[in-house]
Amino acid sequence: MISSMTGFGKTERTQANKTITIEIRVLNSKTVDISSRIPQRYKELDILFRKKIIKSLKRGKIDLTILYKSNEESNSFINKSIVEGYISQLKDFQDYKESDLLSIAMRLPETLKTEKNDINEEEKSNLLLLLDKTLSKVISFREQEGQILTNDFIYRSELLIKYLDQISKIDANRKTKIKERLNTEIKKLKVDIDQNRLEQEMIYYIEKLDITEEKIRLKNHISYFDETLGSKNSEGKKLGFICQEMGREINTIGSKANDFEIQKIVVQMKDELEKIKEQLLNIL
Numbered sequence: 001m002i003s004s005m006t007g008f009g010k011t012e013r014t015q016a017n018k019t020i021t022i023e024i025r026v027l028n029s030k031t032v033d034i035s036s037r038i039p040q041r042y043k044e045l046d047i048l049f050r051k052k053i054i055k056s057l058k059r060g061k062i063d064l065t066i067l068y069k070s071n072e073e074s075n076s077f078i079n080k081s082i083v084e085g086y087i088s089q090l091k092d093f094q095d096y097k098e099s100d101l102l103s104i105a106m107r108l109p110e111t112l113k114t115e116k117n118d119i120n121e122e123e124k125s126n127l128l129l130l131l132d133k134t135l136s137k138v139i140s141f142r143e144q145e146g147q148i149l150t151n152d153f154i155y156r157s158e159l160l161i162k163y164l165d166q167i168s169k170i171d172a173n174r175k176t177k178i179k180e181r182l183n184t185e186i187k188k189l190k191v192d193i194d195q196n197r198l199e200q201e202m203i204y205y206i207e208k209l210d211i212t213e214e215k216i217r218l219k220n221h222i223s224y225f226d227e228t229l230g231s232k233n234s235e236g237k238k239l240g241f242i243c244q245e246m247g248r249e250i251n252t253i254g255s256k257a258n259d260f261e262i263q264k265i266v267v268q269m270k271d272e273l274e275k276i277k278e279q280l281l282n283i284l
Contacts, residue, residue, distance in 0.1 A: 009137030
């Protein structure tokens, strides 16, 4: 089952006076690229968060946001001695009102002192559980998007088979038409020709235009593409390689066909294949 690379998940937990919200957004990327915005109290868990995310999501440009709200009393205090020192020094520069001095001093460094409030094991466990739930939502989102893409791929692979059948019908009489056309042009020359040699050269020429092998290989590639779509794991890169092989066979059929009708169908096949390749960029 294929999965889309894009995804979204959001969970929220409220306990006692604390509310924690975790949000994960994922966009396309050839590698894994994680950017995180998390509260200072959880910074020590950043590496652990990243390991869990990489293990679950594999690839993508991943944005992790954690919001923490608490109704508990603030653990920040005014550093009185520092503030008084700033005010004393400011008075030496210019006459200010007392209220202005305090306002300026409070904007200067180290005027607020925050006591570190370490998280306990229970809070850590609850936070990681919330992260797992968020990741599950992202994976579910990816799978839903993947199913939509799978349906589109199946539709386009069926179109390729349909076009290939049309080519096979035209190809059935193509060699005969080429041979008749060559004979007609040779007769117009009105020269004596060794018929045995002509027959040998014509067979050699027509064999070079034969597309039987290309048709068989293309059909096999399309079947393998459909089989890979139904595999247990998402195989985005593998599907991309199969598409490259399909493209080679389609190009060869177009160059060897020497037939306007076949070349028109080849253009349609290329168009469908490009649509598949474009969508594959969003597959995990």
